[in-house]
Amino acid sequence: MTMLQAGFEMEPFFLSGERGALFCVHLYPSHIAPKGGILYLHPFAEEMHKSRRMAALQARRFAAEGYAVLQVDLTGCGDSACDFGDATWETWLADARRAFAWLSAKATGPIILWGLRTGASLAVELASALPGIKRLILWQPVVNGEQYLNQFLRIKLASEMLSGNQAQSGTKDLRAKLEAGENIEVGGYMLGGAMARDLARVKLADIPSPCPVEWLEVGAEEGESASPASQRIVDAWRAAGVTVHTRTLSGEPFWVTQEITECPSLIEATTEAISRSI
Numbered sequence: 406m407t408m409l410q411a412g413f414e415m416e417p418f419f420l421s422g423e424r425g426a427l428f429c430v431h432l433y434p435s436h437i438a439p440k441g442g443i444l445y446l447h448p449f450a451e452e453m454h455k456s457r458r459m460a461a462l463q464a465r466r467f468a469a470e471g472y473a474v475l476q477v478d479l480t481g482c483g484d485s486a487c488d489f490g491d492a493t494w495e496t497w498l499a500d501a502r503r504a505f506a507w508l509s510a511k512a513t514g515p516i517i518l519w520g521l522r523t524g525a526s527l528a529v530e531l532a533s534a535l536p537g538i539k540r541l542i543l544w545q546p547v548v549n550g551e552q553y554l555n556q557f558l559r560i561k562l563a564s565e566m567l568s569g570n571q572a573q574s575g576t577k578d579l580r581a582k583l584e585a586g587e588n589i590e591v592g593g594y595m596l597g598g599a600m601a602r603d604l605a606r607v608k609l610a611d612i613p614s615p616c617p618v619e620w621l622e623v624g625a626e627e628g629e630s631a632s633p634a635s636q637r638i639v640d641a642w643r644a645a646g647v648t649v650h651t652r653t654l655s656g657e658p659f660w661v662t663q664e665i666t667e668c669p670s671l672i673e674a675t676t677e678a679i680s681r682s683i
Contacts, residue, residue, distance in 0.1 A: 412436065413468035420477065420507055423499050425486025428478040431511070432468035439473035441539065442512030443679075444505055446479075446531075448522035449547075449604075450489065450557070450594045452660040453482055456521055459659050463519075463672050470676060473512040477504040490588050490595030494527075494603030501531050515539030517679070522660055523547050526607050532615055541618045542675060545660070548638050550607030554580075561591045609638050617648040619678040623656045623668055650678065 413434045419426040433439055445460060447453045464474045478485040479500045481492035509516055517540045520528035525546035532538040547553045558576045579589055583601040590596070620639060622631050630636055631651045639649050656668035 411465065411469040413465070415468075420503060422480060422486065422503060424480045424491065424496060427480065427486070427500055427503070428484035429504065429507075430464070430476045431473070432464050432476075433473040433512075434468060434471050437471060439512050439514060440471045441514035442473045442475065442508045442516045443467055443519050443542075444501070444508050444516065444528075445474065445476045446501055446518065446520040446524035446527045447476075447482065448524050448660055449553075451592055452522055455662065455665065456660040458665050459667060459671070460521065462667065463675060466672055466676050467679065470679065472517075472679070473508065475504055475508045477501070488595060490597045490600075493597070493599040494607070497527055498531060498534070501527060502535070505531065505535060509537075517542060519544070521545060523550075523553070523604070523607075526550065526609060529609055529612050529614055530607075533612055538616050540616055541614055542678065543618060543620050544671070544675075545622050545658075546609060546620070546635070547607065548609045548635055550603075551605040553607075554601055554605050557591060557596070558589075561589065564592065610641055613642045613645040614647050614649075618642070618650070619675070620649055620651045621671060621674055621678070622651075622653045623658055623671060624653045625655065626653070627655045627670070628653045650681075652678075 413432055416431045418429055420429050445464060448456060464476055467474045477500065479497045481487045481489040516538060518528040518532055518538055519542040521544040525543040528541055532541055555576045558579045582589060583598040586598045588595050588597050620631055622635060629652060631639055631653060639651055642649050652674055654668060654670040654674050656670055657666045659666040659668055
């Protein structure tokens, strides 16, 4: 347990998961009861590592504002058990449920789900399956899993071309291999057929949030709306009766930049949003 000068404590630990131990970090205020709990769900593959600093900065800011925050490395990721290729979307949902149950038992007040990229998509599915979620904080959510999967597979094709070799196949061929049960290495990560299949079926248009949403994105210019692709989902959710606040902050896409990058305006906007949500 580590006492931090900002008035909160940080406790790393391992949580028992279905496939093995899940590494977690729990941050909470040191002198007051938490206003509520916030569960963070990280993005996919290398995006998780690129965004670790931003996630840590935001988690500490939340804790300094009086919230208990739980960050969990999902199965096959970070310091948790198994290899990336062993994980499935359903496994990650089960991990998130366990983390939610642990946080619910520890934190007083409402629970909020906060996710980045595929972690945001996972948060939407989790909220639809669990009662009592107060609000979702979605950072740059992946709205269409099939499109995201194809983009991820293009990393392999680009790597083959950069190495001086002609790409041996296209995304359609790679998808066929995955559907046949073959694992494929992409950017240092072994992608399994089950994960690819589960990821491809994720479509936020089909999963209206059951609770209010803070939808925050990073772009070239600031504004009160999301990107066109995201805005279509937001409009559909609003038509279904979901309260959605959208905002785009000026900054670099820190989850994919070559160097580790921060976006202070996103942290400020998210902290402002959380004060409105409780």
